[in-house]
Amino acid sequence: MPICAMKPKLLTTLPSYTRHLFMADVAAGLTVAMVALPLSIAIAIASGADPAAGLVTAVVAGFLISLLGGSRVQIGGPTGAFIVVVYGVIANHGYDGLVLATLMAGLILLIASLLRAGTLIAHVPEAVINGFTIGIAIIIATSQMKDLLGLQLASVPADFVPKVAALLSVRDSFSPAALGIGLATAALIIVLRKIAPRFPGLIVAVAATSAAVALLDLPVETITSRFGPLPDGLPMPELPVITLAKVTELLPSAFVIAFLAGIESLLSAIVADRLIDGHYRPNAELIAQGTANIGSALFGGLPATGAIARTATNVRAGGRTPVSGMVHALAVLAMMMVAAPLAGHLALPALAALLIITAWNMSEPDKWGSYLREPVADRVLILLTLVLTVLADLTVAIGVGVALGLALRLHRRNAGPPDWTPRDR
Numbered sequence: 433m434p435i436c437a438m439k440p441k442l443l444t445t446l447p448s449y450t451r452h453l454f455m456a457d458v459a460a461g462l463t464v465a466m467v468a469l470p471l472s473i474a475i476a477i478a479s480g481a482d483p484a485a486g487l488v489t490a491v492v493a494g495f496l497i498s499l500l501g502g503s504r505v506q507i508g509g510p511t512g513a514f515i516v517v518v519y520g521v522i523a524n525h526g527y528d529g530l531v532l533a534t535l536m537a538g539l540i541l542l543i544a545s546l547l548r549a550g551t552l553i554a555h556v557p558e559a560v561i562n563g564f565t566i567g568i569a570i571i572i573a574t575s576q577m578k579d580l581l582g583l584q585l586a587s588v589p590a591d592f593v594p595k596v597a598a599l600l601s602v603r604d605s606f607s608p609a610a611l612g613i614g615l616a617t618a619a620l621i622i623v624l625r626k627i628a629p630r631f632p633g634l635i636v637a638v639a640a641t642s643a644a645v646a647l648l649d650l651p652v653e654t655i656t657s658r659f660g661p662l663p664d665g666l667p668m669p670e671l672p673v674i675t676l677a678k679v680t681e682l683l684p685s686a687f688v689i690a691f692l693a694g695i696e697s698l699l700s701a702i703v704a705d706r707l708i709d710g711h712y713r714p715n716a717e718l719i720a721q722g723t724a725n726i727g728s729a730l731f732g733g734l735p736a737t738g739a740i741a742r743t744a745t746n747v748r749a750g751g752r753t754p755v756s757g758m759v760h761a762l763a764v765l766a767m768m769m770v771a772a773p774l775a776g777h778l779a780l781p782a783l784a785a786l787l788i789i790t791a792w793n794m795s796e797p798d799k800w801g802s803y804l805r806e807p808v809a810d811r812v813l814i815l816l817t818l819v820l821t822v823l824a825d826l827t828v829a830i831g832v833g834v835a836l837g838l839a840l841r842l843h844r845r846n847a848g849p850p851d852w853t854p855r856d857r
Contacts, residue, residue, distance in 0.1 A: 438545070438713070438715055438716050438719060439713065439716060440499065440500045440501060440502065440716055440720070440754070441501060441502055441503060441504050441712070441713065441716070441753075441754055442498070442499060442500075442501075442753070442754040442755070445504060445753040445754065445755075449753065449755075453752060453753060453755075454755065456750040456751065456752060456756075457750075457751055457752065457753055457755040457756035457759060458755075458756070458759050459749060459750055460746050460747075460749035460750045460751030460752075460756040460759075460760075461746075461751065461755070461756040461757065461758070461759025461760040461762075461763055462759065462760075462763050463630075463632055463745065463746075463749040464507055464742050464745050464746045464749065464751070464756070464757075464760040465759075465760045465761075465763035465764050465767065466632035466634070466635045467632050467634050467635065467741075467742055467745055468490050468494070468507075468509055468739075468742055468760060468764055469487070469490075469635060469764055469767055469775065470634055470635050470638045470639075470778065470783060470786060471486075471510075471634060471742075471786065471790070472486035472487050472489065472490040472509055472510050472764070473486050473487065473655065473775070473778065473783060474486070474783035474784075474786050474787045474790075475510045475511065475512060475514070475515060475734070475787070476489075476510065476734060477579075477655075477659075477780070477783060478512075478515045478519070478572060478575055478576060478787055479510075479514065479515050479518040479519050479522065479734060480518065480519045480522040480523065481518065481522060481527065481530070481734060482527075482659060483655050483659055483662060484662055484663050485732060485733050485734050486510050486733075486734060487662070487663075487764060487768055488666060488667070488728070488731050488732060488733040488734075489509055489510045489728045489733035489734045489735075489736050490509040490510065490760075490761065490764045491666060491761050491762075491764050491765045491768070492666070492724070492727045492728050492731045492733055492761075493508050493509060493510075493724035493725065493727060493728040493733060493736030494507065494508045494509045494724075494736070494757060494760060494761035494764070495757075495758055495761035495762070496508075496720060496723050496724040496727050497509075497697075497720045497721065497724045497736065497738065497757065498720075498754040498755075498756075498757025498758045498760075498761065499720070499754065499758060500716070500719055500720035500723055500724075501697075501701075501716060501717050501720035501721075501738075501754060501757075502550075502701065502712045502713030502714060502715070502716030502717035502719075502720065503700075503701040503704050503705070503710070503712040503713075503717060503738070503743075503754075504704070504708060504710050504712075504752060504753055504754060505704045505707070505708060505710075505743060505746050505747050505751050505752065505753070505754075505756065505757070506697070506700060506701055506704055506712075506717070506738045506743055506754075506757060507738070507739050507742040507743045507745075507746050507756075507757050507760060508697070508720075508721075508724055508736050508737060508738050508739065508757065509736055509739055509742065510733075510734045510735070510736055511696060511736075511737055511738075511739050512568065512569075512572055512787065512790050512791065512794055513565070513568055513692050513696050513737070513794075514689070514692060514734065514735045514737070515568070515571070515572050515575070516568050516571050516572070516821070516826055517685065517688050517689060517692065517735075517826050518530060518734060518735060519575070519590055520590045520685075520825075520826075521533055521682070521685045523589075523590040524590070525678075525681070525682060525685075528672055528673060529678070529681075529682055529685075530734070531672040531729050531732060532672040532673075532674060532678055532679070532682055532729070533682040533685045533686045533689060533735075534686075534689060534725050534728060534729040534733075534734070534735045535671075535672060535725070535726055535729035535730070536679065536682060536683065536686035536690075537686045537687075537689035537690040537693060537725050537735060538690075538721075538722045538723065538724070538725030538726035538727075538728075538729060539722065539726065540686060540687060540690040540722070541690050541693060541694060541718050541719075541721045541722030541725065542718075542719060542722035542723070542726075543722075544690070544694060544718050544722075545715045545716075545718035545719045545722060548715055549694070549715075549718065550694075550698060550713075550714025550715040550717060550718045551714055551715075555838065555841070556695060556834060556837070557810075557813065557833070557834070557837025557838070557840065557841065559806070559810045559811075559813040559814045559817070559833075559837060560813060560814075560817050560830070560833035560834055560837045561695065561699075562796075562799075562803065562814050562817075563813065563814040563815065563816065563817025563818040563821065563829070563833060564817045564818070564820075564821045564826065564829050564830060564833065565794055565795065565796075566794075566795045566814075566818050566821075567817065567818040567819070567820075567821025567822045567829065568791075568794065568821060568826075569791040569792065569794040569795040570592075570791075570795075570818075570822055571592060571821070571822060572787055572788075572790070572791040572794075573787075573788050573791040573792070574592065574595060574596065574599075575588060575595065576784040576785075576787050576788050576791075577599050577784075578599060578784075579610070579614075579653070579780040579781055579783070579784035580610065580611060580614040580781050580784040580785060580788065581606050581607065581610060581611055581614075582605070582606060582607025582609065582610025582611065582651075582652065582653070582781065583599060583602045583603070583605050583606060583607075584602055584605035585598060585599065585602045585605075592822050592823055593823065607651065607652070609650045609651055609652050610652050610653075610780075610781040611781070613641050613642075613644070613645060613650065613652055613779050613781040613782055613785075614781035614782065614784055614785040614788075615785070616641050616644070617637050617638060617641045617779075617781070617782040617785040617786065618785040618786075618788065618789055620633070620636070620637035620640060620641065621633055621634060621637045621785070621786065621789055622789070624636060624637060629748070630748055630749060634786060637782070637786075638778055638779075638782045638783065638786060639778070641779060641781075641782045642654070642777055642778045642779040642782055643777075645777075645779045646777055652779050652780070652781055653779070653780045653781075654776065654777050654778060654779050654780060655775065655776045655777070655778050655780065655783075656776035656777060658780065661772065661773065661776050662768070662772040662773075662775055662776045663768065663772065664768060664769050664770075664772040665765075665768065665769055666731060666765070666768075667731055667732055669730040669731050670730065670732075671730065672729070684827050685827075687827075688826055688827050688830065689725070689735045690725075691830060692735070692737065693721050693725060693735060693736065693737040694718060694721060694737075696737040696738055696739075696740075697717055697718075697720075697721050697737045697738035698712075698714055698717060698718075698738075699738075699740065700737075700738030700739065700740040700743050701714070701717055701738060703740050703743065703744065704743050704744075704747065707744065707747045708747060708752065717738075721736070721737060721738075724736050741790075741793070742760075746760070809840055810840075813833060813836055813837055813840065816832070816833065816836070817829050817830075817832070817833035820832060820833070
């Protein structure tokens, strides 16, 4: 493989780097950090993990993805696509199992980069990606009903049907105050996006409604009241316990994490290229994703990948080189060290509203009409992958969807590759 195919974009941009680019990258990195802070915490909580794990992932994985990646403006960190699989791994194998699965996924991604698997993205049917993305969005939104409605439930089942049944069983514990804070947060996010799309409205909306909870002394749970205080720095790295039995048991989950990390990062890099007229290096990107997931696992973080919405925010804010992504990670670390007690007062219904909006954006409702105009086979594939994702298992959904999709591709071998239109995830 040519060395240039593995070369990080950072090394490409440094020879022509200027003070003007640096100032633009710093401004963009700080803007993205304001978006990443509440989102990383919310994703960690929705995944069944400690909120600190989301921040650790944004710092460690976010820095490594920008340092080693094949895209100029890719922003990495925890994303909503992982919530379903992470929640299931933690429920079945504990958090130590997730750490080991993430470490294994990182190694799988490194091997994939050596095999030049980054160029294989065109062979994954878009109908499969559309189907399981909508399915993930449904599961994410459903999982946030507990905090949005203030329901009193000790633990939420991982599977969709038992989860809905459990939520309905405690509907009498509904909290009007929690719902009010959630709806106010959602309204603020939507309004701020319309009137000031470049403004970091996510953290402003979540902070404003969380401040209202404190000032009005509302009976609404916060991060600190449920999880205790947030840490003011990174933990020491350590290896998880590794045994042959655990490796064998977690291998399917590791492959799913690696698949999602690879697909999401390459789709995000494609979107980034369209925004800046660039040319990303897919195999360098896989090396960065593999290294980042190994690094995140060693620090006790979550799986990580390229985040399309944060990458787009970076570009809109003026970021043009990987330095902006590195600044974003360091800024999140600085906020952890300085403002951890304040972040602990963020209201859980506000974070739930943030994730529900994220799930809505993931599903791309503006494109549902175009899906209905697809060939019958593609519509069936979208629906099948969606249903399997929600009712069965993400591993099954991906396996069945990709197998059927590739069979359709062979059947239409004279047709050209699909025109990718990745969503804002």
